[in-house]
Each structure stands twice: as C-alpha cells, then as structure tokens.
Amino acid sequence: MPELHFCDGGPLTAQYLLVVDSLNFCFWPDAELQYEHLAGGVKCLQGPRCISAARLAEIDGPGVQQLLGWHRELPEQDERARLLREVGAGLLQHFQGQAAELVTAAGQSAVALVQLLTAHFPGFRDHSIYKGRQVFFYKRAQIFVGDVYGAFAGKGLGCFHDVDQLTMFADYRVPVVLRLMGLLQYSPELQQQVEGMQELASGSEAEIELRAASIVAVELLKDAANAQLLQPPQLLSIQLDWWLWHEGERMRAQHPPHHRTMTIYY
Template sequence: MDDDDIDLDLLDLLRQRFGMSNQQSDEVSSDTGVLNDAKHIYDNAIDVSIDMYGTKAAAASIHTAMEQQSYSTNAWSQHDLHPKLSEGFSEVDMVNFIFTMDLLNFSFWSELDAESRYQVEYRGKRWTGYNSLVACLRRALDGGVPITTPRFWSSAQATDEVFKLVFFSATDEQIPLLEQRIALLREAGEVLNESFGDPEEPEGVDDAVAEKGAQLLSAEESDTPDEGQLIEGVEHESEAPDSNQGEAAMSNLPPESRPAADRSQLIGGADQESEVPGSALIDGAVSDVPPESGPDVGMNQPLRRTERESETPVSAQTDALTSDVPPKSSPASFALEAKERKAKPELKPDHSVMRLLEKAEHSAGKLVNLLAKHFPCFRDETRFDGKKVRLLKRAQILAADLWGAFNGQDYGHFDDVDNITMFADYRVPQMLHSLSVLTYSPPLDNRIRTLQPMDSGHSWEVQLRGCSIWAVELIRREILRVHPDAGVNAVLIDFFLYDLAKDKERVAGGLAMPHHRTRSIWY
C-alpha cells in the first residue's frame, strides 16, 4: 500500500484510541493535506486526466511569460481596488479587509449577458466578478459602514437591509448567494468573537458612534452633496436619488471610512479592467470562439443563519432607502460629505483576525488548518473514491492574499508559503484545458460545453478541482527542474493562470472551453 492511500483521519483516531497520538487535541498541524488529497483524486480519476506533454509545454510558456512580466507579489498592490498601507490603511485595517474579502470570495459568475449581470458602481466605473466584491467593500467603507470590522457583523446595526445596501447592484441582478454571504458574515463574526476575541474589547458597536450617526441623520439638506456631484471619485452620470435621504440612511450606521486611491492591475482571482502586459503569450491556448455570455467565477451551499432582531434604530431608514431609491443610482446612498466623515468618532479597532494570525505562528499551512477547524465556511472538504479529501480553496487564498498584500513581510510572512497549493476554482481548470494540460471524458466535456450545471461534490467537479491542483504542482516541479532558481510557487502560478484566462477571454475573443457551472460557497 502506498503512503498516499492511508486514511490519515482513521489512523489518527486509532492512535488516540490507544493513547499513541503524538499531538495534543488542540494542536494544529501545518500540513493541510491538500496536495496528497489532490494526488489521490488524480490517481483515481476517470473523467479528467493530465497530459504530460501539455504540462511540459505549459511550464515552459508560463515560466517565459512570468519572467517577461516580472510577475511577483508586488502585483497584488497594483490592483485598482486592493487596499494599501500607503492609502492610510493600518495593518489591522488591511488584515480585516483581506479576511472579509476572502470570506466572501465565491460565486460571481452569471448566465446573463455582460450588460445585465451583477455590477457595482464605484469610482465612475462598473465592476463585475471578483472586482464587484472588492468595490462593494470599498464603497461601504467610504460611506461610513464598517463592513470589514468583524465586530460589526453581529451587531444590532448590521441588519439584512444594511447588508443588502452594501451589496447593492447597478443592474436588476443581485449578487449571487446574497443570503449565504450575510449568513457567513454573521457566523464568522461570532466565531472570531468566541475563539479570538478580547474580553477588554467591546462586543458590539460603540455607543458614541451610534449617537454621532443619529446626529448626522438630522443634518440639514444644505449640507448634502448635489446630484451629479463628484463624491469620493464616483461621478454619477445617471439620475441620482435625494442625496440627503441616502446620507441619512447610511450615516446612522457606525463609521470606518478609509481613503480611496487608484491602481493599475490585478492579481489572483480578479476581473481585470485593463490589459495585462504580456497577454499575447501562450497564443496556442486561444481559439476564435466568441466569449461565453456572462459567466465569471464562483459557487455555494446554504449555511445556518443566526436569527437577528428585526427592528433596529436604522431599519426604518434603510427600508425607505431600498424602496424609494432607483437601483442604478445606489452609489449615492453611500455618499457623505467629507467634513461630516471627518467629524465622526472612529470605531475601535477589532484585533480578532490579528490574534488568529498570531496563533498561526507565520505558518501558512497552520493558518489554513485553523480556518478549517474554527470556521465551517472555510472547511472545503468532500469525499471522493471512499476517502475524505480537502481542497480548502478560500482558506488557502487568504494566506496567499496576505502574503501578496504585505509582500511577504509582517503579517504576510509565512515560512511555508511554498507548501500552499493552487486554488481550485473555475478559471484555472478552464485555462489548463486550453493549454492542453487537462483533458476530459466525452460526457464531462459535453456537460461543460453545453453549460449544464454541476452539483458541488459531484465526482466530475471533484476531479476537475483535484486534478487542477495536481497539474499546477507538476507545472511547478517542471519549471524548477529546468530553472532551479526560478523562485516560483503554486500561488504565483495560480494567480498568473487566472489573470491569463480572464485576459484571453476579454482581449482575444474567448477560450474554446467554457468553465464548469457549480454554484457554491467554496469558490
């Protein structure tokens, strides 16, 4: 029997039963097990296979492209919307923003066309896909809603109406799995408070903040911005609602405003608005097939929800806002005068995520396992061929995003970041197929090409994800075999392939193979 065939969970139970366990029950390992499980999936897959010739060719092309682009962690901060320390974000702001972002980083694809799909208006643009999520967070912070403060998620002020305003769409389609996103925020807030909270920190939102919000609610109409005025970089060309009404509803919420800034490019799981340098590389992966109409990355299953009180001091105003304001003018609902924002008392920092990171002790693997242990929504596991397998996409990408955001320093310093695998989602399998790395059985190929949905946990879906992880690992090994000093890891390869897939779809007319359709919270 090969070591990879051993059921480690069963082995650990047997060790504990006979008092032979070499770990304390509360000790968290740095080995996520994802790579071994991916190999198990690959070894037993019958509908997805890896072409070794395609893998070698892809490794050569990817290495050349990454060298020409000087692809590194520096690209993370070049994303148009990612927060930066240079903007005035503190370290705790950055950590909380990234945690919130990756907590909700799933299911952005749509069956609607590009004009009708979910979009977020922010800074004079309309953002889709992953970018729409980041735009929602930035827009809410600019409007005084502390959406990236975990303590806020379970406070009385965080009603369903407020969350719906945070994710407000510029089109008729709302963000996919909205109810699940709200449930995840509340669940994660409770876990952070119970497991990583500080008794000396307040559990809810400061009374002083709520009191100041009530004062702003009664601000005179003359102090509000005019329709069409440039507000925090958002120029409203369409008809806008009464801005005083929008201010009243939003300013009754606790503030945590942050400055905004421009950036240029994206990395890791984002819909790029500008052309990526070197995008013409790996031309063999592109066909003349027109792009698919709408899809863009994502998925999920319902989670338990925590019952909240239906009446709060802000609910009446938010109800009025959602019923009276035209959807396409939603950014104005977050507009507050700069002088008013400066006058607001600041929300006390929430350090619960920082304490979570401190327990990881600069181990990316340990952080991933801590997330999977404490948060059901990060526990991306299923069964395949009679064995439990771990894929842990969002838990791993949280470690990777911290690594990129802090450029491998401070809270982004991990001694074992090279042990993180590729993040099994939609776009990278799609790109690997276009590069002739992955091949599919006729039934699976037909299911994907005809855009038929695939259940989360279905054998085909697990094979797609597991074989993608193993394929990227083989690409990494091949690059290092030929170029020992390349300094590449699975994180950078994943980011590059994702960006390349998005760029090829937009610039070169689309990829021949659509991505598979699975709707779940896991990716």
C-alpha cells in the same frame, strides 16, 4: 496587491481580505458580477467600522448587497450573509474581533493559519467525499493566506515560513486555462456538460476530479518551471495560480465556458 484591493499595510488590510475571501465564491449565476465588483466594492467602504466584527456578526442579506454596492440581489445572498455572521462571531469570540489577531495566532505558518480558519469558521471547510474518502481543497482558506502573503509582500503579517505548502486555489476559472494549455483533457461527457453550460453538481465525482486534477496540473507545471531555474527563489504554486487566474480573467470573453457548480466553496 493590485490597485483593485484595499491595502494600508496594517491590520485593517487583514480584516478587508477576510471579508473578501469569505464572499469569494460563485459569481457566475449573475453574468455581470465578477470578482472585481466584490474586491472593489468592499474597498470603497468608508471607515473600518464597515467591516468590524461586530457589524459582520449582525449582517443580513440586504446588508451584504449594500456592502458590495451591488444593484440587485446577489447569488446566494443569504448564504453570504450567514458566512459573514459566522466570521464576525468567530472573530469576536476567539480573536478580539480582529483578523490580524487570527493571522498572528498562526505563528507565521501558512498551514497553521489554514487550520485555524477551518477550525473556527465552518464556512471555510471546503471538502468532499470521493469514493468513500474525504478530500480537502480549502480553496477560500488557502486564498486568504495567499492574499495576506501577497498584500504584505511576505513580510510582517504576511511572513509565512511554509507558504510553499499551499496549493493552487481550485476554482472554475483556472481549469479553463489549464485545458487550453493542454494540461487538462476533459472526457467527452464532461466536455459536453461544461460547454453546454449544464450545472455540475457540487460533490459529484466529475466536479471533484476536475478540481483535484487542476491542483495536480499546477504542481506539475510548477515543478517543470522550477527545474529550469538555476537558483532561488523558486516559483510557488500560489504564484502560478495568480498568473493562471489573471490570464483566465483577461481572456474570459474569448475562452470556452467554465464549469458551473453552485457552492459556497469557490
């Protein structure tokens, strides 16, 4: 994991990552707030009690602000507190208060871990209805699995025999990079809305299509890259996502605007 993150190679790392990924959404309403403030803020806390399930189960909005060390109210601050309380209560009820127990319960299956997260923590149930059909993205659930995999280098708690089943993490940063690469093309209406920094409604057809198209584009990119590799290991969708996201972060000042959606899912 990058130096930005806490990583001690043990159970506390899983606890840290679950807290971070419970809060990993919708930074854009505060122009100064970025992912690194979330990851770095939680990392700087003193002692494991700061992110214990018992403390999370009782946290309020100002407590979340204190957790991150942010100097003003966070976007969706009360919702972030509610989600952390949900995580704390769920860990206490089902997993002895430990995210590591949650990971272990999945039996080294990335898919099973996503299922456990969405079964016990409703805030991770990232889904929409598209033309009468339910569509599941599970961005934050998948990114937790990917973060555990990355933090433990695919070993120990991070060993998943089916990590290749994870998709990219459908957010608002990666589509910008995919569009600049020519892998996504916006309709004139969507382009006007995104570049005009108008909010794209959560659950709207355009928002769902943009997220779904991003997943398909990364799958096609992965398949094309892997076709050029003569031997394993082959690229994973989550590895491509990591690269695309970091590229988007690195060049965000030069890139065109990303789409803006108020949501707890990304």
